[in-house]
Amino acid sequence: MAKPAKVLLNVPAIKADFPILQRKVRDRRLIYLDSAATSQKPKQVIDATSDYYSRYNANVHRAIYELGEEATREYEGAREKIAGFIRAKSPNQIVFTKSTTESLNVVAYGYGLKGKLQSGDEIVGTVMEHHSNHVPWHFVKDHKGAVLKYVDVNDDGTLRMEQYDELLTKRTKIVTVTLCSNVLGTINPVKDIVKRAHEVGAVCVVDAAQAAPHMSIDVQDLDADFLAFSGHKMLGPTGIGVLYGKPEALDATEPLLGGGEMIREVHLGRASWNDVPYRFEGGTPNIAGAIGLGVAVDYLTKLGMDAVRAHEMEVTQYALEKFARLDGVHTYGPKDVKKKAGVLAFTIDNAHPHDVASILDVEGICVRSGHHCAQPLMERFDLPATARASFYVYNDLEDVDALVAGIKRVQEVFA
Amino acid sequence: MSASYDLYQEQILDHYRHPRNKGPLPDATLNARDSNPLCGDEVILHLNIDGSRHASEVRFEGQGCAISQASASILTTMLKGSSMADIEALDRDALLKKLGIPLSVVRLKCALLPLHVLRLALGDSKAVRT
Numbered sequence: 001m002a003k004p005a006k007v008l009l010n011v012p013a014i015k016a017d018f019p020i021l022q023r024k025v026r027d028r029r030l031i032y033l034d035s036a037a038t039s040q041k042p043k044q045v046i047d048a049t050s051d052y053y054s055r056y057n058a059n060v061h062r063a064i065y066e067l068g069e070e071a072t073r074e075y076e077g078a079r080e081k082i083a084g085f086i087r088a089k090s091p092n093q094i095v096f097t098k099s100t101t102e103s104l105n106v107v108a109y110g111y112g113l114k115g116k117l118q119s120g121d122e123i124v125g126t127v128m129e130h131h132s133n134h135v136p137w138h139f140v141k142d143h144k145g146a147v148l149k150y151v152d153v154n155d156d157g158t159l160r161m162e163q164y165d166e167l168l169t170k171r172t173k174i175v176t177v178t179l180c181s182n183v184l185g186t187i188n189p190v191k192d193i194v195k196r197a198h199e200v201g202a203v204c205v206v207d208a209a210q211a212a213p214h215m216s217i218d219v220q221d222l223d224a225d226f227l228a229f230s231g232h233k234m235l236g237p238t239g240i241g242v243l244y245g246k247p248e249a250l251d252a253t254e255p256l257l258g259g260g261e262m263i264r265e266v267h268l269g270r271a272s273w274n275d276v277p278y279r280f281e282g283g284t285p286n287i288a289g290a291i292g293l294g295v296a297v298d299y300l301t302k303l304g305m306d307a308v309r310a311h312e313m314e315v316t317q318y319a320l321e322k323f324a325r326l327d328g329v330h331t332y333g334p335k336d337v338k339k340k341a342g343v344l345a346f347t348i349d350n351a352h353p354h355d356v357a358s359i360l361d362v363e364g365i366c367v368r369s370g371h372h373c374a375q376p377l378m379e380r381f382d383l384p385a386t387a388r389a390s391f392y393v394y395n396d397l398e399d400v401d402a403l404v405a406g407i408k409r410v411q412e413v414f415a
Numbered sequence: 416m417s418a419s420y421d422l423y424q425e426q427i428l429d430h431y432r433h434p435r436n437k438g439p440l441p442d443a444t445l446n447a448r449d450s451n452p453l454c455g456d457e458v459i460l461h462l463n464i465d466g467s468r469h470a471s472e473v474r475f476e477g478q479g480c481a482i483s484q485a486s487a488s489i490l491t492t493m494l495k496g497s498s499m500a501d502i503e504a505l506d507r508d509a510l511l512k513k514l515g516i517p518l519s520v521v522r523l524k525c526a527l528l529p530l531h532v533l534r535l536a537l538g539d540s541k542a543v544r545t
Contacts (some may be wrong), residue, residue, distance in 0.1 A: 201441075298499035351481075352453050354456075354479075355480050355481045358423075359423070370454050371454075385454055414428070414481075
């Protein structure tokens, strides 16, 4: 494989594609460092959704007329693009949902709660999961009597893999893990995790909400049984998410939503279901969202996911080096960018993360503060809250410099 | 200093760094605690109401951002020595006026947490999360 060139993304050209990055906040340049919460959208995506409403708005899979044909073609075309993006064998393995959260709930409900799980069967998660990959499994515990076990993290923010081996038993039926932590940025060895889960006969559910936007994903190589991600974190619209599943995994999953689209025949008191993936898409879907996500995937594919990852590694490396030189500033998670995505949680001595975010906001810098929907992980590190900067394709080293200057400003205020 | 730094005026920073009336009050007659689930700000209020129905002693405990903790500190200075009638009449406008800073909707929650805890301490079952 050819060694990647150093500068791979033309960030000024990328920035020009994002209308929101042209605006000012209090007369200052907007410096958006919260893409782990939601990414900004390029004009190509905004135009695609608006184009659907302006030119061919119609419901999908029903209308006989031309508009309906166009809408269905674009909607299903988006499904094909997404299948290609994560190297799924078939578009039929791509279910449109509203979010990663919904995707994970579909699996927890349909495969866990209503599926083959028995009382006493075990589900292995990790302490670094987002709340959306904790709470749905609580339902399975509460209503099905499943036993939940959690892999802890090492102090460096990596998973305790030797403990994972100990937790796996013959009763383990589901392993669920994030590909990339939304707080620590840790990139987990998911291929290995899946392999070990399969060795005990468990299926593996992968939360790729933080990974799909930032790195190349090959579901066949990972061998994941289910994989979930959201459109809005990867340049796409809000309200559109994806659930990938192996055919046998999706076949073993009961639908969460009953209604139109998901049925083959309905009679009074009974119904038979449509094929996968439509079985899981009850109700009129987010058509504009799916089409917009398809265009977001085109945009990312054109940049090249390896180039996206290399760019973010460069920005993250630069940020880690700059932060290491700041007294009284602490970062969390791996320090090796090969194991870390562009997510940087940090705290500043004597300044609460909310105050940090407020002061950075004055400088036009958007960072997140709080528990990042990962309270069990915050408890593990004994942190009430942190600030978090996260990077994407439109961020550059100048943005990091602005962040570092902002942090010095925080330290002046709270000196 | 830009206008937006008004949030961190000297008074706020002073109360944050040097909180007034902070600590436990074992003999308190009224106590309450609440937290803001969004950010983990926590405020515990203790009031000692004497025979003449005045707050002879007021203390707070807690942790969180500068706004929530300074607001708690400032609130204790407003309550200490006041009659129950005045304490019950104390409303958000009075506290916000005393804080004297411009607050966004999100930060308003931080600023008003101590007042919410006061309402809980007064036994107001209708105390809503502000």
